[in-house]
Amino acid sequence: MAASKFPKSGDSNSHISSANHIEVTVADRPHPQDTPDNGRQCNDRPSRFSRSFAKILRKNQDYLQITISEPKLEQLPAEWWKTGVVFLWALLNLFLTTVMITVVHERVPDKSVSPPLPDKFFDFVSRKDWAFRVTEVNGMLLVTAWFLQWLFLKHKSIIGRRFFFLLGTLYLYRMVTMYITTLPVPSDHMNCAPKLEDDHLGRIHRIMQLFFGGGLSITGSHMMCGDFLYSGHTVMLTVTFLFIREYSPSSWYWTVYHLICWVLSAVGVVCILVAHEHYSIDVVVAYFVTTRLFWWYHTLANNQSLLDSPHNYLNKVWWRYFFRFMERNVRAVVPCVFSWPISLPRASFKIPCRRYSKVQIVREE
């Protein structure tokens, strides 16, 4: 039995003669990995020196690396085609919403016939001209911020899929509520574009204008009335903020960022009301529907075991098949990891934004 020469702790029986010289000594200690290797060694009968040398090398391994073959199935597959499908869904809903606004516009009662409804917020706060521009600027800022954040996320396709799905569904709900009952204009200042009774070409022109202008008054596409319940601006402000907060780290610097986004969002929503552009009920219902849908979706996505449990009521929503289609292969909670958008072959280094423990670091190596 050979004793090792390399500086091992507690190895008081070895002698180190010089730094560049390995001295092999024989000691009486029984060694655990003796028998199987020794047997093999004896069969081959190589020289005594190489045998003991090999033993030294083996003994100096502090740990054994056991390679486990990577699981065949990826935990978070990208599946860009699914994102594409959902993007089309969102686009379709947005387009249909603009069509619906055009239809509803024809039915909005005139201000003289149906004056603005009594609203508690309007009683307290009188109208300010500049407020709606603030809302829209905030909205554009939030959308840009979210877009940039999304570009830098590693699992873009999954998160993008979720965003488009929620947006599409929210606009779908909005279509329904806008259509069934038409609220009158909230304020006298609103100038609704004249009604086009049978002018289909004019209507199509309006739809295009609204669609490509994004429905913003800054771009001049917000001239149609009737789309009050519920407020699309509130939906955008809330949903972008929720996504920004959900998919970003929670360290101190980022908390400041979250706070800024929250302020932008809240100020934007309040300014909608200050501008008397929507009733309070529109904003309240929009906030409620957006947050509930967002949280519902993410609870389902983060706890996939809920899908299979028999007493699960989350499955009773009508979009459960959509959900299965989108999230079937997502087997883990989407981690908050950033990476460069354009992945150069070796340059996409993963920056985990939450370091939980050493375990995580080791696993990622």
Added chain:
Amino acid sequence: MKEVGLWSAAEVSEWLVEEGMPEYSEALRNYDGRALLQLSELDFGNPPLSKVTGDNGRQLLERVETLRISNHMEVHKSVNHSSHHANGHIGNGTASNGKVLNGGSKNAFHSEAVRIHIPLPSKQERSHFPTEWPKTALSFLYALCCFVTTSVVISVVHERVPSKKESPPLPDKFFDLFDRVQWAFSICEMIGMLLVALWIVQWLLLKHRSIVGRRFFFIVGTLYLYRCVTMYVTTLPVPGMHFKCSPKLFGDYEAQMRRIMKMISGGGLSITGSHTMCGDYLYSGHTVMLTLTYLFIKEYSPRRFWCYHWICLCLSAVGIFCILLAHDHYTVDVVVAYFITTRLFWWYHTMANQQLLKQSSQGNPFSRVWWFRLFLYFEQNVQGIVPRNYQLPLQLPLLWSWLPGSWLPWQSLSGARVMYSRVDSH
């Protein structure tokens, strides 16, 4: 085994080797059985024992103690001890009545069985579904507060409803398609009362009625609270010209109070004549009650009563349709009410049925609702899904308990439940 006290020195030495302590055989070579039994720690302080022992003789003393006990037991077959254990450490004073169950022991280490008293939690605490009526009472108070607040808000909003001439009814798709039917609203209210009655009867028959009742009151209360908010912020005009709104009482608080009382006592139904105030349109309370009672009826009745479920579903749907047919609410009121009711119901029950959703964590967005703490208070001790067990509400055997034993057969009426399987039969 020969009694230890009669062992010779050779036997002691043999025993030491057997026990794996050969190092003592030299030092104890002159010790016979009796001397061995009299060994103590002091002896290990002096040579020669102090030189041989590595642990102050603790191990040897333990083995000797064992020997001593088994020796004692051999001599006195059944003994009532209160302090000696086979393995040396004594628990708390309640280790009483350490009666030896198996008279001698074959193995010196397990020579005595000791009864260790573990205080069991009370039956109430042990149950997975504790009744906790105080929580149900609190929930009921919460619902009551919400009802009262709703009535107050309706009264306030009534003052602000624009008159029919000022603000005609808003364009509504359903109203365009269907003309008003006069008697439809009475049908809706009768259906509503029927569903509520059915639900109350079903609730009375449930075994875990306190838990289910708590849930019902909480959800109803919250829905009415939301309703207060939506009614208050924006006032919709009356949906139809047929409405006869009672006159406005500007500043006449006493009359308003009376109006509120009348509304509460009548339950807000027009059949009882308390539905005279206008302005409570977004969202529809009637839809809430119809939907919610149906959801609860379906949830807490056996699966095999599918006929009953279908009947209640049809009743509910017809009731809601009749609200619209009567032009008593806008379509958006009904749609929003349905949406909010179903979401809240499903949300609450999903959280209540899944233990992992009862903890607020990053992966649990459900915990971000404002009523999460209240929910935890109500559902903390409910472990698992409330089973659909039934039981007669009045505990009949209590009435008969003072009767002589010949009346015992009546006792089987208590807890008469639907037996699902052998598993359930306890």
